[in-house]
Amino acid sequence: MSTMQSRTPWQVTRSVWHAMFMREAVSRTMADRMGWFWMIFEPVALITIMIVVRTQIRGANKLIANAEFIPWMIVGMMGFFLVREGLSRSQGAINSAQALFAYRQVHPVDTVIVRSYLDGMLRTVVLVIFIIGGVSLSMHMFPDNALFALFSWISIWLLALGFALIISVSSKLVPESGKIVSMLSLPLMIISGVILPINNLPHSALEYLMLNPIVHALELLRLGFFENYHVVAGTSMLYLWLWILTLNSVGLLMHIRYKDRLKAK
Numbered sequence: 001m002s003t004m005q006s007r008t009p010w011q012v013t014r015s016v017w018h019a020m021f022m023r024e025a026v027s028r029t030m031a032d033r034m035g036w037f038w039m040i041f042e043p044v045a046l047i048t049i050m051i052v053v054r055t056q057i058r059g060a061n062k063l064i065a066n067a068e069f070i071p072w073m074i075v076g077m078m079g080f081f082l083v084r085e086g087l088s089r090s091q092g093a094i095n096s097a098q099a100l101f102a103y104r105q106v107h108p109v110d111t112v113i114v115r116s117y118l119d120g121m122l123r124t125v126v127l128v129i130f131i132i133g134g135v136s137l138s139m140h141m142f143p144d145n146a147l148f149a150l151f152s153w154i155s156i157w158l159l160a161l162g163f164a165l166i167i168s169v170s171s172k173l174v175p176e177s178g179k180i181v182s183m184l185s186l187p188l189m190i191i192s193g194v195i196l197p198i199n200n201l202p203h204s205a206l207e208y209l210m211l212n213p214i215v216h217a218l219e220l221l222r223l224g225f226f227e228n229y230h231v232v233a234g235t236s237m238l239y240l241w242l243w244i245l246t247l248n249s250v251g252l253l254m255h256i257r258y259k260d261r262l263k264a265k
Contacts, residue, residue: 016105020097020114028118039126043077050195064197066228071134071141073195075225078127079156079218080194084185085119086160091171091178093164094262101263108262109255112168113161120157127153140226149224155237156217158244165251172262192218199232210234213243 007015050073064072090112097111134141143149171178189195192214198206209215210232217240219231255262 012105013110016110017114017117020100020106020110021118024114024118028122039122040129043074043081043126043130046077046195047073066230067222067226068140071139071225072222072229074130074134074141075222076194076218078123078130079153079221080189080192080214082120082123082153082156083160083163083214083217084188085123086116086162086164087167087181087185087188089115089119090164090168091181093168094172098263107255108168108172108259109165109252112164112251112255116157116161116164120160124153143225144227145224147224149221152217152221152224155240155244156221158248159213159217159240162244162247162251166247166254169251169254169258169262173258188212188214191215193232194218199230206232206234213240216240 047070051070093111093115094108097106097108100106100111101108131141131143167178167181171181191198191209192212193209198209198215201209215232216235216237219235220237220240223229223231223235
């Protein structure tokens with residue numbers, strides 16, 4: 001007589017994540033026929049606008065601290081958009097899976113982790129498309145230090161996850177906080193050095209801007225793509241990872257503390 005083998009907690013969690021990933025992936029890629037178009041068109045449109053503006057201001061000089069302007073901006077935007085996904089899409093992650101909480105194996109934190117993983121995968125595909133397109137147009141888009149660039153990209157991914165874990169809880173418990181986060185998207189893009197370099201700003205201003213971990217993340221990513229790139233003074237991988245570990249730890253603790261309230265409708 002055969003006995004049914006019980007699954008380990010990890011096997012159960014992995015099955016839950018796989019099922020939720022497939023559900024989310026189908027919803028994101030199939031429900032909206034224009035989804036892929038907007039993911040590629042948005043950075044292209046912003047880059048085009050900034051090229052026109054910069055050309056009018058500074059003429060043909062498009063070098064930024066030993067990096068071509070267009071690749072420099074593409075890399076920065078791709079990194080920032082990955083963080084922005086964690087800030088924006090995490091707000092509806094728990095509500096979108098409310099019906100699934102009827103199954104005791106599914107927890108609110110699972111929805112955030114799966115959505116962050118999918119966002120990262122999609123943004124990685126878009127980045128690869130831009131790299132291939134840039135190389136085919138004879139632009140310096142292939143990373144000089146591929147391993148460092150990959151590690152920096154994963155670091156940004158984990159930073160986005162940390163933001164997502166915290167914001168998913170705060171926006172569920174205090175809905176008004178989600179609106180505030182949405183309003184911060186454009187200011188964050190400006191002060192993070194995404195579209196304009198911050199190297200030339202006064203030291204007094206840089207002291208405050210360098211408290212922003214996104215600046216460190218984007219500068220390190222650019223360093224992986226352009227080996228001679230002059231990063232902003234004070235850029236630190238250690239500082240970035242202290243933020244990553246702190247955000248993810250606080251976010252997980254918040255999910256544990258408020259798990260029952262997050263499951264409630």
